[in-house]
Amino acid sequence: MMLADILARLQKQASAGESGVAAAFELNWECLEPEAQKLASLLSLFALAPIPWSMVESAASYSQWEFDLKANCTILVERYLLQELAEDTYQIHDRIRELLQQKLEDLAETNELKRGYCQAMVAVAKDIPYTPTLVEIAQVTLAIPHLGEAATVYQAWLSDDDLIWPFIGLARFYEGQGAYVQALPWHEQSLSATRKRFEDEHPSVATSLNNLALLYESQGRYSDAEPLYIEALAMTKRLLGDEHPSVATSLNNLAGLYESQGRYSDAEPLYIEALAMTKRLLGDEHPSVATSLNNLALLYE
Template sequence: MLADILAQLQKQATDGESGVAAAFELNWQSLEPEAQKLACLLSLFALAPIPWSMVESAASYSDLEFDLKANCTILVERYLLQELAEDTYQVHERIRELLQQKLEDLAEADELKRGFCQAIVVVAKDIPNTPTLREIAQATPAIPHLAETATVYQAWLSDDDLIVPSVGLGRFYQGQGAYAQALPWREQSLLDARERLGDEHLDVAISLNNLAGLYYLQGRYSDAEPLFIQALEMYKRLLGDEHPDVAISLNNLAGLYKSQGRYSDAEPLYIEALASAEKRLGTNHPKTISIREYLEDLRRNCQP
């Protein structure tokens, strides 16, 4: 299909000019402004199949209020967009390059980029820590577009959303046991937070904790320990000793020590985490119950 699209475009080319570029320009000039805006929005997505639901979401965040489907049909008819299946589309690499050039000439370029990023952030936030096979299948089509946002369009992510795409990608891969694929996203999250937000921002603590957790799962205990400690110290400074996230951080470090057989180091952390969780979350909260069970299990292991 892509070859057919390019062949059709080349047939429209004027002599002495680049075939695809010339045909593209002819098609572009004949488009209404609404179709042009939609085409530019589509150029922000990665070179991968694009679910229509994500286009609708990005268009909504970009305040595009015209008939999206009608204009999508026009783009397909003009060979600027390929329909792969029902409600799934893709832009050819060369066409995407030309559309991105047009995007930079649009007065709404920044608005489209921010809208695209906001739509991706919503998807990233929905990826669970331990996705089921169904959840993995649902999230998979969005993964290339999350990666595009986390790298190419990072500048159009707000400070609050800066690490959300990379954290979501880390969860997606880590939750499947694909630790090697998760690692660069855990590392990027930490780097991005430090570079834009500074060393004393909560997102740095979150990223430290996430990276330490991945190291722990990989059995890299000596790498995980200093990061867990840094994260714990930051949570206490930024949130206060009694914040629920401090209890979770204490529990994480205690779990690392327990895995190493360092029971005397783990027990006081579990005790502190349990006291904090009981106070802030209540005695019957799932996190409180989990910490209590970890402590009880540790004490059973310590018995002669």
């Protein structure tokens, strides 16, 4: 496009009331190859926060892209659509992100990109351990805002099996630092989201109940935790049958709550039932049997 054409286009768009940023963006967009446009659209899914390049590669791999991502990333930086903050860390300006999200909705692959983004975030969440170390917390810190986008904005593109994972990852991140107040809304939203999608007919609802009850117990909110544990136990039995490892876990959870309250006579039969079930289902030589033995021994102590 000749300079005169560009100036004429900008003048026309300005007279039509279009902002200079939007006009310049349109010219930039038209000059991009389809691969660069697709990458820019994918980047618009990320939160307004630093974006680790490894997460972009992960999201692209779930969409089975075969073109050169890094080369197209360089093009986006050169065209001021993407800012490089540090090596392999990028960010998009909020106005540019807004304009890119409009382009995203026009792409034939928009749902594919959103699903790929969500799958990448689920993979990150699954790597956050139940009790993360300081090193693990530091490694995942940049991913947290993007996990939040998957859990909230793009929740509809999470598969049934994956729906719960971004919430679990976010809650583990905060609980691992003792930040129970920040973890609480993610557990509450997990329960709300799973109930909305599945009503009470999916194990993820029982998992969400258990996770929220565990947090209440950690805060000393025993009267809030008990009905959730009881509901989770009943739901797990109904959905998975009486003979399932998840039932033993629920029994242990409820027994642990009773123990914390000094209700030892209520806790003992649940621990004994959980131990017997774990041995029956997993055999005598299994780590979960050792955990059940320890739980019962601690109660007797």
